[in-house]
Amino acid sequence: MGSIQRSAALLLFVLAGLCVGQRIVLVQEGRLYRARGYHITIWCNVSGYQGPSEQNFHWSIYLPSAPEREVQIISTMDPSFTYAIYTQRVRSREIYVEKVQGDSALLHIKELQDQDAGEYECHTPNTDERFFGSYSAKMNLSVIPDTLSATMTPQTLTLVEGDPLELTCEVSKSTAQHTHLSVAWYHLQGSGDAQATVILSLSKDFVLTPGPSYMQRFLSDVRLDKVGDTTYKLSIGKVQPSDQGQVYCEAVEWIQDPGGSWKDITQKQTEKTLLTVGSQDRDFQANIAAVESSLAEGKPLQVNCSVTAQNSQNRWFQVVWLFKGVEVARIDPHGVLALKKEYEERAALGQLQVVKKSNEMYILKVYQVGLKDKGTYSCEVSEMEKASAGFSIIQSKMSSGIEVNMKPIENHMQVSVLSSERQIVEGDTLILHCEVSGATSPLSVNWWHLQKSGDQPDHIVGMERDGMLRPGPSYQERSANRDLRLEKINSTTFTLAIYNTSATSDGGSYKCEVTEWSMDRSWKQTQETSVAISPLKSKLRVNTEDRSLEISGSADTEIECSVTSLTQRDSQLAITWYFLPPSPADAAPLQIVRTNYSNILDYGAEFRSAMQKSKFHSERVSSNLFWLRILSVNHGDRGRYYCLVEEWLWSADRGWYNLGKKESGKTMLEFKVSENKLHVEKTNHSITATENEDVTLSCLLQGPSQPASLFSAIWFHGLEHSGMKTLVKVHTSGMVEYAEEAMVERLHLRRPSFGDFNLTLRSVEPGDTGVYCCQVQEWQQDSGGAWVLRASELSGYTTLTALPPESTISSRVCSSPSLLHFILVYPLVLFLGLTAALLYLSVKSRQAHKESIYQRKGKELWVDLKGAGDVEPTYSDHNNLEEEMNNLKEE
Known part of the structure; x- marks a missing residue:
């Protein structure tokens, strides 16, 4: 706390000195790092003086070789102030002082030398009646080597309008201090003393800025990229006549001074590249050709539209495809495709593609042609130029037409259905194979079931051409339970598998319907077979009677789950208990605990805590009777309970498989309010x-x-x-x-x-x-x-x-300039508040220590009263404990 008092007293002393007019000299904050051979300025200000407004300045240096010895450099009032080693540089104004105003001056050194490094002192002679305050201030200057390098191989280039241009500038530095680089490319029209204009510049903060003359071409046509650690590349996509002239690169090295501002310390320019830009021939031709003009239906068609032009890679073209004289597709100069509705739908299905392969080649491709694609194809090519509102057409050329002929295809598809067994036992798996021959195009398959003659066929499952499975409405649940599977074994065989078959619903006729698709046409073939399923003697049954229980608080209870019959005498049972909250009415059931056919327990997500596991127990009372035992029933246990019974059998070829499952009736558990009344506050x-x-x-x-x-x-x-x-x-x-x-x-x-x-x-x-x-x-x-x-x-x-949380006090303080100003101007108030807080924390610490001792002794007294037995302390024991605790408080 002593250091805080001293700091506050010093701050008050400084503020008091300012109020009574104490003289203060301030010099630019150091240490400064500047490069050898470059200009430097160091400012010095004086304030708080009582004399005339015109003040004088003496500048001296303390060299690292003799840090205690003052070497006088220059003075604004005494020409003889300068030591001999600086006389020549001062006379030649290589070193001079610039008076900014009466009480502010700048020391200038035009070309720094290594011997200029040291501690600089700015001294202002007294002009007041008395001495009060400071009359000099010091700062340090370090002179560092100039390591900046900027190089570009000089060239003389002759380009045609629209040609691309790339120039690279190698920039490097090896300064020991932390510095940043800025790089800029300049354009100089003509030669001699013309003013250079900025093309693009990359600031020390990595901000890319175009020059005024290149603003419209920025990003779209003119770029500056940093390639690797030292290479800066200027790219102009299409040169223009205005680009003719000289181009060079300039690099600047920046360092951050102690005050936080950034200062340029070195600067280098590369040699210049001379650029000449000539005009181009703008004529072009449009041509069309087909890879194959006579082909069979379903085969691919490719029609190419080519452009023959000088310097085509740097020109803008738009291509329009026409079929029978009507536009069907358009590619704009940016390569953006627009299709007519019918062609857009075909492209979305992957049947058609229109691409710009290059500025000279445009391709229309139909992957499987149909009879509707027969006819004359042509293309129109337009040269475009950029305008303020987009693109405008300069000139257009139409290609000749090319005739495409088509031969229709014939269908030879055949379908057959095979069953693994003609008759199976209920619960076994039904496997049917649908084999296709003679198909050359993509296939889709649908299976149908007809239980008896005259009924409406029931859709089982279908497989689309892309392999997507779609179960029928009546088979959604069986598909979700993995009791239904449709697989494509190879390119021509589709296998249907139905697990856990039922004698009452799965017997009858099964039909395989295969559709072959070719463009806008399709061919369909069907084949069917009959299947007989022998019944098992019909099955798992569970008591479905609803019940109601009313239990007094803290009592134990059991919820029953009774199995009345099984499919097989040696089957195993899995029991899952569920809980339905009393509201809302459509609440989802929560799994309490599941015991699988191997008696492995698995608690639901809401019942996995130690408290819930110790409260809810699943028990098998007999071979067909199961209990959910609930210990110490409380208000939170209100709701409906039921069980889900699953019957499992073991098969050597299938492993464990499910014969079926049944839900029990629901038992409503109500919490019985005791007749003896407690008076508990009921206010909401x-x-x-x-x-x-x-x-x-x-x-x-x-x-x-x-x-x-x-x-x-x-x-x-x-x-x-x-x-x-x-x-x-x-x-x-x-x-x-x-x-x-x-x-x-x-x-x-x-x-x-x-x-x-x-x-x-x-x-x-x-x-x-x-x-x-x-x-x-x-x-x-x-x-x-x-x-x-x-x-x-x-x-x-x-x-x-x-x-959501509100803004904190600290954030409000930091965002209030007036409050921060108050804290800075009146530090005494802050000091007094801090002292009071420290005293308060000290008292609270002693109270907390005393409270800790009080609680520990109270626990020890409780243990002594309770002893090692299980009998709860009596009312008199509680009174004795309270008396002992009061005694502890008084202590």
Whole structure:
């Protein structure tokens, strides 16, 4: 705290000095790094003087070889001030002082030398009646080598208008200090002393900026790229007559001074390249040709439109395709394709493509021609030029027409259906093969089922030409359960497999329908076969009767799942228990626990905490009877429960397979309110909290209670219109049990008074929004000394809404210039506030240490009262503990 006091006192002293007119000399902040052979300026200002406004300046240097010896350089008032070693440079004005105004001056050194490195002092002679303040200030200057290099091979180039141009500039440096580079390309029209204009520049901050004359051509035609570590490439896509002249590159090295500003310290220019730009011949020709003009239906057609022109790679062309004299496709100068509706649809299906292969070659390709593609093809080529509103046409040329002839194709497809077995047993797999011969085009397949003559055929599944499977409406569920499969074994064989067949629904006639597709035409063939399925003696049954249970709080209960019949005597059963919350009515069932046919347990996502696993147990009471045992029922367990039974069999060729599954009836579990009443606060509350804020929820026991009673409490959380789930439970012994381990750090359950079960939710999150309530339970000892539940009651509901975080105090302070100004101008107020805060933290630390000792001693007293047995402390024990704790507080 002493250092803070000293700093505050020093700041107050400086501010006080300014108020009474103390003289202060300031020099440019150092250390400065400047390159040998370049100009440097160092500023010096004086303020707070009482004399005339015209002040004088003496400049001296302390060399590294003799840091204690002053070497005088130049003065604004005394010509004899200069030492001999600087006399010649001062006389020749290589070193001079520039008066910016009466109390401000600049020291200039035109060409830095190595011996100019050292500590510079600016001294201002006193003009006041008394000496008060500072009269000199110092800064350091280091002279570093000039390592910047910029080179470009000089050339003399003669190009034609529209030709591309690329020039490279090699820029490098090896300065030890951290520096940045800027690179710019310049254009000089004519020769001699003409003013150079910027083409493109890359700043030290990597900002690319075009010169005024090249703004319109920036990016589209003129680019500057850094290639590798040292190479900067200027690219002009199409040279223009205005580009004629001399082109060169300039590099500048920048360093950041201590004050934060950037200063150029070295600069280099390359030799110049002389550029001459001539005009071009703009005539061109359009030609059309087909790879094959007479071909069979379904074969590919390619028609080429070519452009013959001088310097075509640097000119803009638009190509329009015509079929029978009507436009069908257009490629603009940027290569953007526009198709008429019919051709656009064919292109989307992958049947047609129009591409620009180069500026000289444009291709129309139809992958499988049809009879409608027969006719005359031609193309129109237009040369374009850029205008302010896009492109405009300079001239157009039409090619001759080419006639394309087509031969229709014939279909020879044949279909046959084969079954692995003509008769199968219920539950076995039905396998059917559909074999196709004579097809040359893509195929699609559909399977149909006709159970008996006269019925409407039922669509089983189809496979599109792209291999996409589409099950029929009646077979959606079987497909989702993987009881249905359609595979393409090879290019001509399609196999249908139906698993877990049913004698009542899967027998009958099966038809394979194959369609061969060729462009806009298709050919269809069908074949069918009959299948007989022998029944098994019909099957798994489960008790589907709905039940209702009303359970008192903290009692145990069992939900029954009864299997009344099985398909096979040696089949194995898998049991899955589900829970349906009381609301909403369409709530999705939650899996509690599943026991598979190998008796392996798997708890659902909502029931995997240690508390839930210890509460819910799946038991097999007999070969056909299963229980879901629920221990210590509470308010959060209200809802409907049911089981899903699956029957599994083992087969040597198939492994374990599912014979079927059945749902039981639903058991409604209600929480019975005890006849003995507890007085728990029933008022409903609403709380709005900001994210990351702590929130305390109240659960208050009101009115008198029996002296020998002990109390436990359970907190629940749920969304509005949905079921409640357990959060945390505090037992009569004070032990706290959490439903989720992840919530241990965020939930704090405490009892500030005997009948208060407060729950503090730390660092509120969006997922905490919802409804909260607590269930209080009263326990008393019976005649045998066992603790039994006497009464149970629910509190009122608290609705919590979590809002996004607001801006912090620090962000508001930093964004307020007036508040920052207040803190800087009045440091004494800040100092006094900091001192008070430190004293407050010291007192709080001592109080926290005392509270820690108090809590530890309280726990030790509790353990002594409870002892090693399982019997809960009596009411008198609680009174003794409270008296001992009060004594600790007084200590």
